[in-house]
Amino acid sequence: MTAIAIECQGCLEFDFEHYEKGKRLQSLRKHLPGSWHKLLLSLTLLISGLGLLLWPVRTLRSDNFVFYFPTSRRVIPLEVIDSVQYLPLLPVLNLVGTLNALTERRNNLKVAFGDSHIELHDGDPRVRLDKKTLILAAPVRVSNGKWMVPGDFLTTVLARLTNQDVEYQIGTNRVFIGNIKPSSFTLRMEQESNGAKLTFQFTDKVTVHTESVNGQWVMFLGDHPIQPLEQSFHFQNPYVSEVRFDDQDGLPKLVITPSAGGLNFYPELSEGGKTLRAEVSKPAPAQPSPQTAKAPPPATPSSTASTAPPVTPGSAPGTAAPAGPAGPASPAGPPLPVVALDAGHGGEDNGARSRDGVLEKELVAQLVERVRQALLTTGKFRIVMTRTGDANVTFEQRAVAANVAGAAYFLTFHAGDLGGGSPEVAIYTYQSPGLASPSSEGRANPFFVAWDRIQENHIDQSRQLAQTIERDLAVLAGVTLDPPTTAPERTLRSVNAPAVAIEIGSLSPDVDAGPLTDAAFQLHLSSIVAEALSALQAGGA
Amino acid sequence: MSRRAKIFWIALLVVFAGGLFYLRSLARRVFFEPPPHSDESAKARLSEAVLQSGAGPNEIAVLFFPSLSGRALVAESRPIKWAPSAADRVRQVLLALAEGPSQRLGHPLAAATTVRAVFLTLDGTAYVDLSSDLVSGIYPGIEAESLAVYSIVNSITTNITAVKRVKILIQGQEVDTLEGHADLTEAIVPDPTLLKGNP
Numbered sequence: 232m233t234a235i236a237i238e239c240q241g242c243l244e245f246d247f248e249h250y251e252k253g254k255r256l257q258s259l260r261k262h263l264p265g266s267w268h269k270l271l272l273s274l275t276l277l278i279s280g281l282g283l284l285l286w287p288v289r290t291l292r293s294d295n296f297v298f299y300f301p302t303s304r305r306v307i308p309l310e311v312i313d314s315v316q317y318l319p320l321l322p323v324l325n326l327v328g329t330l331n332a333l334t335e336r337r338n339n340l341k342v343a344f345g346d347s348h349i350e351l352h353d354g355d356p357r358v359r360l361d362k363k364t365l366i367l368a369a370p371v372r373v374s375n376g377k378w379m380v381p382g383d384f385l386t387t388v389l390a391r392l393t394n395q396d397v398e399y400q401i402g403t404n405r406v407f408i409g410n411i412k413p414s415s416f417t418l419r420m421e422q423e424s425n426g427a428k429l430t431f432q433f434t435d436k437v438t439v440h441t442e443s444v445n446g447q448w449v450m451f452l453g454d455h456p457i458q459p460l461e462q463s464f465h466f467q468n469p470y471v472s473e474v475r476f477d478d479q480d481g482l483p484k485l486v487i488t489p490s491a492g493g494l495n496f497y498p499e500l501s502e503g504g505k506t507l508r509a510e511v512s513k514p515a516p517a518q519p520s521p522q523t524a525k526a527p528p529p530a531t532p533s534s535t536a537s538t539a540p541p542v543t544p545g546s547a548p549g550t551a552a553p554a555g556p557a558g559p560a561s562p563a564g565p566p567l568p569v570v571a572l573d574a575g576h577g578g579e580d581n582g583a584r585s586r587d588g589v590l591e592k593e594l595v596a597q598l599v600e601r602v603r604q605a606l607l608t609t610g611k612f613r614i615v616m617t618r619t620g621d622a623n624v625t626f627e628q629r630a631v632a633a634n635v636a637g638a639a640y641f642l643t644f645h646a647g648d649l650g651g652g653s654p655e656v657a658i659y660t661y662q663s664p665g666l667a668s669p670s671s672e673g674r675a676n677p678f679f680v681a682w683d684r685i686q687e688n689h690i691d692q693s694r695q696l697a698q699t700i701e702r703d704l705a706v707l708a709g710v711t712l713d714p715p716t717t718a719p720e721r722t723l724r725s726v727n728a729p730a731v732a733i734e735i736g737s738l739s740p741d742v743d744a745g746p747l748t749d750a751a752f753q754l755h756l757s758s759i760v761a762e763a764l765s766a767l768q769a770g771g772a
Numbered sequence: 773m774s775r776r777a778k779i780f781w782i783a784l785l786v787v788f789a790g791g792l793f794y795l796r797s798l799a800r801r802v803f804f805e806p807p808p809h810s811d812e813s814a815k816a817r818l819s820e821a822v823l824q825s826g827a828g829p830n831e832i833a834v835l836f837f838p839s840l841s842g843r844a845l846v847a848e849s850r851p852i853k854w855a856p857s858a859a860d861r862v863r864q865v866l867l868a869l870a871e872g873p874s875q876r877l878g879h880p881l882a883a884a885t886t887v888r889a890v891f892l893t894l895d896g897t898a899y900v901d902l903s904s905d906l907v908s909g910i911y912p913g914i915e916a917e918s919l920a921v922y923s924i925v926n927s928i929t930t931n932i933t934a935v936k937r938v939k940i941l942i943q944g945q946e947v948d949t950l951e952g953h954a955d956l957t958e959a960i961v962p963d964p965t966l967l968k969g970n971p
Contacts, residue, residue: 583911591912647912647916648913650840650841664957666961718915718918719918720955721952721955724957739911
């Protein structure tokens with residue numbers, strides 16, 4: 232064993248023994264003189280102080296806030312700052328009216344809204360509305376350059392500004408503006424020998440469409456606004472651990488979290504749509520065929536289905552890449568055709584942006600989700616999503632997702648400047664930039680074609696798809712519809728299926744995106760697209 | 773040497789090394805890398821020279837600009853003194869497009885767009901290398917991008933008959949699209965169906 236000692240004059244001393252195999256390593260002895268202790272303490276305090284000083288305003292979480300109007304609903308993000316819900320002032324005002332003027336100084340904002348004037352100060356709970364001073368529950372804040380007001384601004388100020396009924400419960404993420412009577416529901420759970428039964432009693436009729444997403448059962452409750460008495464219910468049993476109401480995307484739904492995997496779920500609507508019973512049960516013992524007599528009838532191909540097929544969590548037909556049909560609900564016969572849905576842009580690529588700050592990537596993601604739900608409701612298709620979440624997906628990855636799944640149809644959704652009124656819809660098929668007229672001289676050789684130009688083989692079917700959707704969209708009231716045309720849309724280039732690009736507009740810095748974010752417009756558009764594809768499929772196209 | 777002296781010398785050494793590294797990167801920037809704008813300004817000067825180089829009488833150039841109501845290109849005529857070479861004529865057309873329309877029409881190229889280079893190949897392909905400022909004048913969207921691209925392509929091929937197709941490069945690079953839509957992966961042939969009045 233070799234002993235090593237390092238000496239230094241009165242400051243830091245190390246004294247240790249060289250480690251030898253099989254010998255215990257002696258602990259390191261350190262001697263720190265008092266001055267070093269003080270220095271370290273001072274440095275720690277200084278760094279902590281600087282950190283506290285420079286740390287931005289604490290934002291605990293971001294969420295969505297839903298504004299329910301009599302004929303529409305809008306979603307805007309909220310921030311929770313120091314346990315208080317804050318809403319961005321200007322988007323809120325834009326939802327309910329028009330801003331006439333805006334004057335912003337360092338700590339002060341003056342807004343002319345209709346005939347009224349509002350004045351706010353950063354860090355001050357007092358809001359001056361014309362000549363009246365109103366006091367909010369929490370101070371106004373400026374977060375990331377945005378003026379944020381606490382939730383009670385809706386009832387304290389907004390109700391006076393709009394002269395409309397404003398129904399808002401502090402702490403919830405929704406407000407009902409105008410003459411709206413939201414429904415509500417109660418929940419009862421009964422445990423049975425082989426499962427559990429959930430009974431939801433609604434105050435108004437609802438429609439139900441069920442999906443399995445990420446191991447949870449999601450029951451979409453139609454369009455009627457719902458104000459739940461309880462946001463979530465927790466249980467301790469082997470079948471259901473939580474039932475939660477969620478309308479963060481503007482779509483009221485119940486999310487049911489099972490306690491274990493492999494359980495079956497049988498929802499059924501009765502009493503004219505006011506009672507929803509859902510059975511959660513363990514699967515029956517092994518049977519010769521998965522299509523057992525226990526299985527209820529398959530999903531009715533209608534958005535107002537009174538029954539839904541049983542769903543096994545984890546089998547997410549809507550989000551899985553080329554996934555097979557969901558477990559016990561799988562119908563016999565050939566697999567359903569696949570529709571590939573593509574939400575344009577994503578990640579760092581925001582796409583177009585409207586005057587009121589709506590981003591194309593978010594708008595089309597929302598629209599694609601509605602189209603997905605509408606298509607699943609028909610019970611005739613499986614869905615492949617080329618982009619889920621805010622991901623940056625290349626053109627090749629989008630095409631590969633559709634091609635590998637053997638997509639029967641490919642729809643890419645975009646929003647942009649269409650030059651005309653809003654809302655407006657335009658449908659495009661692919662125009663090869665290297666061919667003057669793809670339909671005549673440019674017909675590709677069906678046997679030898681470069682993979683990245685494979686769409687040239689589907690020009691006629693794509694055109695038929697575009698015409699079918701356009702014909703059905705003609706019934707969409709209040710929407711300007713352009714006849715189908717061609718464009719060198721890059722997303723379509725490598726898709727080995729009939730493919731169209733659907734662009735809604737106008738989303739440009741000159742106009743607000745209001746008409747495009749309207750839930751009614753999106754739902755109508757989605758259902759028409761779903762009907763068009765169903766008709767095309769039924770026609771054997 | 774005392775421990776404090778050692779720490780002092782080590783700190784001094786670190787500062788000295790940091791200074792040397794900074795000087796080295798500064799020298800590289802000053803002596804080896806040209807300032808980012810000098811290239812663009814040189815090309816802009818070249819474009820100016822091309823505009824001045826036109827000899828002979830004024831002729832009529834037909835330029836195509838996107839219609840504001842969408843879905844069409846609108847023709848606009850303007851007098852131009854053509855440069856002798858086809859490549860310079862392509863540059864002239866691009867600069868005229870960047871100047872913008874005289875009517876109330878869309879801008880296919882932002883005014884700040886620089887024509888970095890133009891090459892012609894024997895098969896009639898014009899390679900036009902534009903600065904990335906190009907996209908700042910275009911609202912993203914399938915229709916808007918498509919019209920901007922065909923505004924460039926149709927204008928060049930209509931005025932310079934030797935050019936059959938146009939390959940657009942941005943900042944000297946091949947790109948997939950302008951702003952996420954218009955397919956720029958290959959040379960583009962003109963689309964006469966976009967001209968207003970055509971079926």
